[in-house]
Amino acid sequence: MTGAGGEGTRVRVRLPAQLRELARLPAEVVLEVPGVATQRSVLDALEFTYPVLRGTVRDRATAARRPFVRFFAGELDCSNASPDEPLPSRVACGHEPFAIVGAMAGG
Amino acid sequence: MLVGTRKGAFVLTSGAKRDRWDVSGPHFGGWEVYHVAGSPVDPDRIWASQTSSWFGQVVQRSDDGGSTWQPVGNDFSYDGEPGTHLWYDGSPRPWSFTRIWHLEPSLGDATTVWAGAQDAALFRSADGGSTWRELTGLRRHPSGPGWQPGAGGLCLHTVLLHPQDPSRLLVAISAAGVFTSRDGGETWAAANRGLRSEGVLADPDAEVGHCVHKVVAHPSAPEVLYMQKHWDVMRSDDWGASWYEVSGDLPSDFGFAIAVHAHEPSTVYVVPIKSDSEHYPPEGRLRVYRSRTGGGDWEPLTQGLPQAHCYVNVLRDAMAVDSLDPCGVYFGTTGGQVYASADAGDTWTAVARDLPAVLSVEAQVLP
Numbered sequence: 001m002t003g004a005g006g007e008g009t010r011v012r013v014r015l016p017a018q019l020r021e022l023a024r025l026p027a028e029v030v031l032e033v034p035g036v037a038t039q040r041s042v043l044d045a046l047e048f049t050y051p052v053l054r055g056t057v058r059d060r061a062t063a064a065r066r067p068f069v070r071f072f073a074g075e076l077d078c079s080n081a082s083p084d085e086p087l088p089s090r091v092a093c094g095h096e097p098f099a100i101v102g103a104m105a106g107g
Numbered sequence: 108m109l110v111g112t113r114k115g116a117f118v119l120t121s122g123a124k125r126d127r128w129d130v131s132g133p134h135f136g137g138w139e140v141y142h143v144a145g146s147p148v149d150p151d152r153i154w155a156s157q158t159s160s161w162f163g164q165v166v167q168r169s170d171d172g173g174s175t176w177q178p179v180g181n182d183f184s185y186d187g188e189p190g191t192h193l194w195y196d197g198s199p200r201p202w203s204f205t206r207i208w209h210l211e212p213s214l215g216d217a218t219t220v221w222a223g224a225q226d227a228a229l230f231r232s233a234d235g236g237s238t239w240r241e242l243t244g245l246r247r248h249p250s251g252p253g254w255q256p257g258a259g260g261l262c263l264h265t266v267l268l269h270p271q272d273p274s275r276l277l278v279a280i281s282a283a284g285v286f287t288s289r290d291g292g293e294t295w296a297a298a299n300r301g302l303r304s305e306g307v308l309a310d311p312d313a314e315v316g317h318c319v320h321k322v323v324a325h326p327s328a329p330e331v332l333y334m335q336k337h338w339d340v341m342r343s344d345d346w347g348a349s350w351y352e353v354s355g356d357l358p359s360d361f362g363f364a365i366a367v368h369a370h371e372p373s374t375v376y377v378v379p380i381k382s383d384s385e386h387y388p389p390e391g392r393l394r395v396y397r398s399r400t401g402g403g404d405w406e407p408l409t410q411g412l413p414q415a416h417c418y419v420n421v422l423r424d425a426m427a428v429d430s431l432d433p434c435g436v437y438f439g440t441t442g443g444q445v446y447a448s449a450d451a452g453d454t455w456t457a458v459a460r461d462l463p464a465v466l467s468v469e470a471q472v473l474p
Binding site: 016017018019021022052054055056057059060061066068069102103 | 136137138159160161162163164165178181182183184185204
């Protein structure tokens with residue numbers, strides 16, 4: 001396992017209940033992410049590994065984060081960070097998860 | 108009965124007497140299920156539109172009558188440069204996919220299904236839902252840049268397939284109106300002549316812009332169409348080339364749902380709703396109205412339905428009939444009740460009372 005900037009890394013990704021159920025996955029999956037771990041590379045790896053999740057986290061056409069989805073790198077809300085910004089090293093090296101969270105909203 | 112709700116899908120099953128119903132579900136709990144529809148070719152093949160403001164659109168397919176489900180393709184990309192339609196305030200707004208409102212399985216092929224989208228577009232899959240192709244001729248109709256959403260969004264909610272001529276299709280869009288195709292969906296013509304939307308459109312007789320809520324037809328008389336419009340119950344005798352009003356003596360001609368009896372092409376059902384600002388039955392009395400004359404003359408059907416303090420709505424896809432004799436009629440409410448009649452509407456029973464708000468009801472008769 002290598003950190004940000006290495007040849008690849010294993011990133012823990014935590015999924016919300018709705019997507020776990022949809023993809024029939026546990027709460028957390030570990031993904032092999034080539035190159036630098038960023039939002040984009042992690043989500044690319046997630047969608048490549050589990051194609052049923054395409055379109056559920058990011059817009060199919062634009063790859064933009066869906067409006068009611070938030071991203072956390074460990075404790076840090078990185079939803080509005082650039083998708084190409086390297087994730088913190090603790091996430092990139094698998095000590096803390098990259099969490100995909102459904103935004104709090106009524107209903 | 109295939110029931111889509113705000114919090115999942117439910118399958119209700121009964122014997123031919125339709126006096127006892129078992130409820131299974133929720134399937135896809137917590138997700139909105141706008142529509143669940145079975146293939147007329149293979150009733151074990153069922154499609155469901157599963158959608159969420161958080162996590163977008165999923166289409167599920169069952170090949171065993173709803174026991175197990177498999178997500179299929181969900182790439183509903185508009186073809187080419189999407190262009191714009193009008194937003195509520197009249198400003199241009201790029202076409203943007205939100206959800207599938209309605210799934211219409213092919214009449215002759217279990218692998219083909221049509222899907223009506225918000226923002227209004229028609230998609231078709233010919234490979235069991237794996238891939239979807241937009242029929243772009245509809246959205247590129249010359250009137251498209253002027254289409255404006257109804258309160259629920261710019262949604263394509265009705266897809267009618269002509270039972271005798273596969274090249275003929277009809278769709279309805281809130282709030283653009285009815286469009287028909289004679290070439291399998293490649294090109295389209297507006298089919299709204301006779302619709303009037305006074306107080307809503309600057310030109311009440313405009314070619315497009317009418318808030319059509321639902322259109323239905325009987326398979327044996329496909330040229331005859333019945334429409335529940337925002338206001339007005341309408342009829343066409345020529346596959347939408349012209350329309351005339353058949354609201355007659357209804358207590359309110361506002362509503363969403365409409366259905367045709369399975370064996371009597373001139374017997375029509377509606378559920379009058381008080382008004383566009385008060386989406387509940389007039390006087391708090393839930394009544395289905397039945398016309399045996401193709402509209403105009405309507406009789407209230409009340410036996411078994413709440414006749415006091417009832418303030419639910421019945422949405423556009425939430426009424427259906429079965430093909431048994433006597434004809435079964437079913438509808439679901441925003442209060443989570445599902446009502447069934449095994450005698451063509453004469454009497455009703457609540458077969459489910461506490462489901463989430465019902466978005467759609469379809470009936471299947473299994474061999």
